[in-house]
Amino acid sequence: xxxxxxxxxxxxxxxxxxxxxxxxxxxxxxxxxxxxxxxxxxxxxxxxxxxxxxxxxxxxxxxxxxxxxxxxxxxxxxxxxxxxxxxxxxxxxxxxxxxxxxxxxxxxxxxxxxxxxxxxxxxxxxxxxxxxxxxxxxxxxxxxxxxxxxxxxxxxxxxxxxxxxxxxxxxxxxxxxxxxxxxxxxxxxxxxxxxxxxxxxxxxxxxxxxxxxxxxxxxxxxxxx
Ligand SMILES: *[C@@H]1O[C@H](CO)[C@@H](O)[C@H](O)[C@H]1NC(C)=O
Ligand SMILES: *[C@@H]1O[C@H](CO)[C@@H](O)[C@H](O)[C@H]1NC(C)=O
Ligand SMILES: *[C@@H]1O[C@H](CO)[C@@H](O)[C@H](O)[C@H]1NC(C)=O
Ligand SMILES: *[C@@H]1O[C@H](CO)[C@@H](O)[C@H](O)[C@H]1NC(C)=O
Ligand SMILES: *[C@@H]1O[C@H](CO)[C@@H](O)[C@H](O)[C@H]1NC(C)=O
Numbered sequence: 001x002x003x004x005x006x007x008x009x010x011x012x013x014x015x016x017x018x019x020x021x022x023x024x025x026x027x028x029x030x031x032x033x034x035x036x037x038x039x040x041x042x043x044x045x046x047x048x049x050x051x052x053x054x055x056x057x058x059x060x061x062x063x064x065x066x067x068x069x070x071x072x073x074x075x076x077x078x079x080x081x082x083x084x085x086x087x088x089x090x091x092x093x094x095x096x097x098x099x100x101x102x103x104x105x106x107x108x109x110x111x112x113x114x115x116x117x118x119x120x121x122x123x124x125x126x127x128x129x130x131x132x133x134x135x136x137x138x139x140x141x142x143x144x145x146x147x148x149x150x151x152x153x154x155x156x157x158x159x160x161x162x163x164x165x166x167x168x169x170x171x172x173x174x175x176x177x178x179x180x181x182x183x184x185x186x187x188x189x190x191x192x193x194x195x196x197x198x199x200x201x202x203x204x205x206x207x208x209x210x211x212x213x214x215x216x217x218x219x220x221x222x223x224x225x
Contacts, residue, residue: 022117023101023117024117024119025118027120027196028121029122029124029125029197029198030122030123033091033092034090035088035089036051036088036089036091036102036118037087037088038087038116038118040085042116043108043114045109046106046108046109048061048063048107049105049107050105050107053073054100057071059075059079060079060081060086068081075091078092078093080092087104089104095122097122099121101117101119101120102118102119102120103117104117123155125197126153126194127153128200129149129150129151131149132147133145134146141181143179143180143185144179145178147175149175149191156194156195157172157193157194158173158192159192160176160192161189161190162186163187187205187206188206189203189206
């Protein structure tokens with residue numbers, strides 16, 4: 001479904017689909033609490049577990065009958081191993097910088113070592129979009145409409161909706177440019193912005209056939225007073 005996504009998200013999607021299928025994945029919204037869990041059933045009896053933030057940064061070490069050791073890292077004060085299983089790592093108040101491929105290294109009673117990977121992707125919630133009317137012009141009975149969906153963060157996908165549902169996929173980008181006639185105009189236009197963890201929208205209302213919504217609001221307020 002890359003077509004509705006911006007370049008950045010499309011690359012994330014591509015990267016996820018091409019990546020090693022044995023790596024587990026987790027997405028989270030920043031500020032939330034996350035648990036990275038490897039099922040103990042996958043590896044059986046163990047005597048030591050080490051969690052890494054990446055291939056070089058060790059974050060927690062657990063050994064049978066000893067207290068867990070939390071290493072110095074930007075995560076240190078936000079980490080805890082699950083009391084039920086050291087293969088479940090809790091991270092509180094995740095930040096975008098926590099995004100990484102975490103590694104769990106398991107040392108088994110047999111002396112063998114095995115590694116498991118889990119990729120965490122942290123996204124900020126999308127900001128509120130605002131629709132701006134760039135152009136609403138009636139020419140020869142057709143309405144030329146250009147609406148712009150304005151948002152701070154660019155790594156989002158856009159979906160525009162009207163009366164009869166979502167617009168065709170080729171129109172789905174931050175600026176909606178359409179030509180409308182009396183048959184296919186809509187009373188409202190909604191811009192929905194999304195990233196993999198959140199979604200927000202804004203809506204403008206039009207009085208047909210081609211009225212700038214600002215005029216609509218002004219008319220409305222005047223008639224109320
Ligand atoms: C692992 O993360 C640490 C801390 O962010 C960083 O300094 C280091 O360069 C990273 N190592 C690799 C191999 O990416
Ligand atoms: C997140 O974890 C922290 C620390 O473990 C806890 O105090 C807080 O209540 C948790 N928040 C949520 C929303 O679960
Ligand atoms: C509007 O219609 C008239 C007559 O059919 C034509 O001459 C004119 O070019 C049209 N204007 C536009 C902007 O299409
Ligand atoms: C509305 O209908 C006109 C004429 O059939 C067409 O040119 C235009 O592309 C349609 N607009 C949309 C948004 O479907
Ligand atoms: C717009 O957001 C509201 C909540 O803020 C939600 O109820 C509604 O379904 C959303 N509409 C669309 C088209 O996404």
